[in-house]
Amino acid sequence: MTLSVRDYLFIIGSVVYFELGLLWNLPLFNIVVNWLILFVGLRLFIDWLFKDAEARGMDAKLWQVIVIFTFPFGLMAYLFMRNKKKYQIIF
16 A cells, blocks of 8 residues: 555644644644644545545445535445445456
8 A cells, every 4th residue: 555645744744743742832733733634634534435436336426425414424324335346357
C-alpha cells in the first residue's frame, strides 16, 4: 500500500499537533488544528469510499451522498451492501 501526499500531510499535521506543546495553550490554534485534522480525515475517508465503490462496480457518487448525509447508518449500509471486489487476473 502506498501513501499519497494527503496521507503524509495528515500524518505530519497530527505529529505537529500532538508534539508541539508550546502552542497548546492558545485556544485559536487548537480550534484551527482540530478543524484541519477533521477536514483532512473526512476528505481521506470520502476518497477511500469513492475508490472502493468504483472498484466494486457501484455508483460511487450516490454512495458518497448517502454516507455523508446519513452517517453512521449510511456507512453501515454501504459496508453490508457492497459488491464483491472485481479483481483482474494478469498472466
